[in-house]
Amino acid sequence: MTVPDFKTIRRDLHKIPELGFQEHKTQKYLMDYISTLPSHRYELKKWKTGLFVKVAGTEPTRTIGYRADIDGLPIREETGLDFQSDHVEKMHACGHDFHMSIALGVLTHFVQHPIEDDLLFIFQPAEEGPGGAQPMLDSDEMKRWMPDAVFALHIAPEYEVGTVAVKEGLLFANTSELFIKFKGKGGHAAYPHQTKDMIVAASYFVTQLQPIVSRNVDPLDSAVITIGKMESGTVQNIIAETATLEGTIRTLSPESMNSVKSRLEALIQGMKISYDCDIEVDYGSMYQQVYNDPEWTKDFISFVETTDNRNLVICKEAMTGEDFGYMLEKIPGFMFWLGVNSPYGLHHSKLNPEEEAIDFAISLMTEYFETLNVKTK
Numbered sequence: 001m002t003v004p005d006f007k008t009i010r011r012d013l014h015k016i017p018e019l020g021f022q023e024h025k026t027q028k029y030l031m032d033y034i035s036t037l038p039s040h041r042y043e044l045k046k047w048k049t050g051l052f053v054k055v056a057g058t059e060p061t062r063t064i065g066y067r068a069d070i071d072g073l074p075i076r077e078e079t080g081l082d083f084q085s086d087h088v089e090k091m092h093a094c095g096h097d098f099h100m101s102i103a104l105g106v107l108t109h110f111v112q113h114p115i116e117d118d119l120l121f122i123f124q125p126a127e128e129g130p131g132g133a134q135p136m137l138d139s140d141e142m143k144r145w146m147p148d149a150v151f152a153l154h155i156a157p158e159y160e161v162g163t164v165a166v167k168e169g170l171l172f173a174n175t176s177e178l179f180i181k182f183k184g185k186g187g188h189a190a191y192p193h194q195t196k197d198m199i200v201a202a203s204y205f206v207t208q209l210q211p212i213v214s215r216n217v218d219p220l221d222s223a224v225i226t227i228g229k230m231e232s233g234t235v236q237n238i239i240a241e242t243a244t245l246e247g248t249i250r251t252l253s254p255e256s257m258n259s260v261k262s263r264l265e266a267l268i269q270g271m272k273i274s275y276d277c278d279i280e281v282d283y284g285s286m287y288q289q290v291y292n293d294p295e296w297t298k299d300f301i302s303f304v305e306t307t308d309n310r311n312l313v314i315c316k317e318a319m320t321g322e323d324f325g326y327m328l329e330k331i332p333g334f335m336f337w338l339g340v341n342s343p344y345g346l347h348h349s350k351l352n353p354e355e356e357a358i359d360f361a362i363s364l365m366t367e368y369f370e371t372l373n374v375k376t377k
């Protein structure tokens with residue numbers, strides 16, 4: 001069998017971005033490609049719009065997991081590339097097209113050149129929301145094929161191709177969405193005393209949130225509370241009856257997430273009394289921190305250091321979120337950043353990662369998995 005061109009596969013996938021749990025064309029594309037490989041070497045199970053593919057080892061005593069997320073984002077692409085998204089208002093702007101192509105490359109290699117260990121490839125839907133990692137973990141397929149270790153990468157536009165950035169312990173933050181609804185009483189702009197003005201209440205509340213980070217969080221810890229959207233009112237001469245706020249909370253530990261939320265809820269109780277209104281809070285979807293297992297990460301770091309043409313960066317943690325954190329909560333392993341050198345960042349309509357990173361990552365991961373196998377002999 002000739003070695004397929006994974007850049008072409010990436011471009012095919014780039015044209016068909018789909019949102020969380022709608023990845024039907026993507027799933028079919030992946031399955032069509034995998035069906036070209038010798039079928040006695042692997043087992044495939046569909047899970048919603050994702051896939052589990054188990055590649056048989058020669059003398060398996062454990063299962064090594066590798067996860068690639070497969071969803072796109074609701075963004076109108078502005079790269080001007082000739083393989084730009086065919087799907088209006090949708091784009092692979094987080095590099096999940098890269099993640100899938102790299103996983104297919106590693107999978108293809110091990111179907112053709114099996115090692116002792118079984119390998120489980122996890123093509124996970126809905127990373128961008130509402131979250132596919134946790135329900136996948138709870139699935140019968142995952143329970144049956146539960147890996148002993150699990151790995152993943154994420155493209156990093158800020159690093160050159162050839163760079164691997166990683167750290168032990170916390171890599172990505174705990175994240176929670178935040179939706180707050182205020183309900184008061186509207187009325188004539190000239191009779192404020194007969195109303196409960198929710199524009200004033202919501203505005204005051206946004207300023208009240210700010211001291212949570214500066215006054216309640218340990219200065220040596222970190223947190224973010226961002227309100228990204230505020231909506232209220234109809235016209236200039238009507239006092240607003242309702243207001244809504246949308247935002248996000250990010251913390252470096254699950255404990256500080258809980259304490260930020262309990263401060264926020266205490267403030268809400270106070271606001272209800274001060275402004276004589278109803279306030280509802282909904283945290284939407286939450287992502288567990290990505291916490292890299294120190295032993296596995298040390299092992300990977302020394303592997304990268306001892307091989308040629310690979311630039312290792314020990315990076316800092318980031319306040320971004322990733323639902324791979326749920327897998328790492330249950331299974332030891334790690335996630336790392338893969339340099340792809342794009343002037344535009346993740347979730348940007350002009351994100352254009354360099355495709356040389358695909359073959360780089362395929363050989364990095366195949367070599368790493370082969371090294372693991374040698375060590376267990």
Ligand SMILES: [Zn+2]
Nearest residue numbers: 094128346347
């Ligand atoms: Zn993303």
Ligand SMILES: [Zn+2]
Nearest residue numbers: 094095127154
């Ligand atoms: Zn992503």
